[in-house]
Amino acid sequence: MNFAIVLLAGPQDPAARSALNFARAVLDAGHQISRLFFYRDAVHLATALGVQPQDEADVYADWRTFISDNKLDGVICIAAALRRGVLNDAEANRWQRPAANTGAPWELSGLGQWVDSLQTADRTVTFGT
């Protein structure tokens, strides 16, 4: 089965971890993930600048590694990201900001990607409120 997974809650919300655990279980069970879409505060997961205490799990790094290792389509909503200061090189240049804080494997794109997932995936599962 082909899954799309949507996360709405930020890195500090337990939903960020639940969504990752669910995504891992989907692949472990032999299913596919056609897209991961991050909206609202979930876009904060894409920052490369989060630093966690050494004895705590790093949900930012865990998501980044999961997406890279499995070559998944990890999309953060561009409008939500710009509002919250999550910018890649292209957006930092476009808006003349002094630095970018996100990049591969994350991709910035529009809500249309979520709409597309809802139409094409067998199941779209949303985490967080």
Add this chain to the structure above:
Amino acid sequence: MKSLLIITRRPPAHLAAREALDMALAAAAFGVPTGLLFMDDGVLQLSKGQDAGVLQQKSLTANLEALDMYGIEDVMVCHHSLRERGLNVNQCLLAVNCVDSAQIANLLEHYSEVISL
């Protein structure tokens, strides 16, 4: 094409209210049959006579008025949530359809996808 019901539950001053409307307009722009249900504090988004400027915010009215233009005809409001807040359907900005809990249960069956924002 799969139909989509968006349930918007946050008050108007919350960014989530705007982001739920954005999603509704995006889905409609892609030709997806889209319904929108206001419930819980989300019903406050519809309340007439608001002045978002007092909170240094942009009003949601333009987005709400765009719903019709984007072809979103199924705009519904939860009767129970309205009553809990001392409001009635005449105090709502748009021509909304007032639905009770039994009708909401039917909506969840009727739409192929449901998201709660």
